[in-house]
Amino acid sequence: xxxxxxxSSSVYRKELLERLLLEFQIVKPNMEEIRMESESAYxxxxxxxxxxxxxVSSQFKEAIVIGCDQTAEYNNIQIQKPLNHKTAISxxxxxxxxxxxxxxxxxxxxxKKKIFQKKVxxxxxxxxxxxxxxxxxxxxxxxPYNCIGSIKSEGLGITLLDEINSSxxxxxxxxxxxxxxxxxxKLGININGG
Numbered sequence: 001x002x003x004x005x006x007x008s009s010s011v012y013r014k015e016l017l018e019r020l021l022l023e024f025q026i027v028k029p030n031m032e033e034i035r036m037e038s039e040s041a042y043x044x045x046x047x048x049x050x051x052x053x054x055x056v057s058s059q060f061k062e063a064i065v066i067g068c069d070q071t072a073e074y075n076n077i078q079i080q081k082p083l084n085h086k087t088a089i090s091x092x093x094x095x096x097x098x099x100x101x102x103x104x105x106x107x108x109x110x111x112k113k114k115i116f117q118k119k120v121x122x123x124x125x126x127x128x129x130x131x132x133x134x135x136x137x138x139x140x141x142x143x144p145y146n147c148i149g150s151i152k153s154e155g156l157g158i159t160l161l162d163e164i165n166s167s168x169x170x171x172x173x174x175x176x177x178x179x180x181x182x183x184x185x186k187l188g189i190n191i192n193g194g
Contacts, residue, residue: 002062002112003025003062003063004023004025004064004066005025005026005056005065005066006024006027007052007055007068008026008068008175009029010068012154012173012174014026016170016173016174016175016177017066017175017177017180019177020180020181020191027059029052029067030055031051033069035078040073041072041101041103042071042122045120046118047069049067049068049106049107050067050105051067053065053067053107053108054107054109057111063111064108064109064110064184064189066107066175068107068175070102070103070104070105070148071103071148072100073101074099074100079091081145081146082145083145087145088144089136089139091150092139092150092151093132095127095150096127096129096135097127097128098127099125100124100125100149102122102125102148102149102171102172103121104122104171104174106118106119106120106121106175106176106179106180106183108183110187113187117186119179121171121179123164123166123167123171124164126163127151127160127161130160138156138159141156142156142157144157153172153173154172
């Protein structure tokens, strides 16, 4: 089996990929994730997942490289990572009771065989009507400042949501495993043999 590389610095994506019981390495793409002017959230996730994959793949031509990116939007405005407590409070107040669209881009590139696959999984999340005390309590416990939408759905953040509507439940964490398993199968890697 060729070497598998996850082109990501995300601990959450690493934990997800570990579920597949594959041996893999992590190589950080070390690139700025900038949204292009007038680019939709969907297109940003699509483009950045591809750019991360291609950057790492250019250094590891014998490896299968997996790259991902996630974006979110509300009212046609892209939502960013809050990066601090104050911004996270404002973001959760703004998103309280609202439906937010997320886009989780995934790209798999195997340069040696010239195989390139990519897909964006879109889904929506409905936030509960949140009180300020709930928001502050949650943020103090989980500190999701590096998470789009100020929430870690794989942790305590699930308590702030009414719904997650997705064909791939791992897409919300940033690495859609159902899609990845199918992409790997097309490369001849069957997780369960056969």
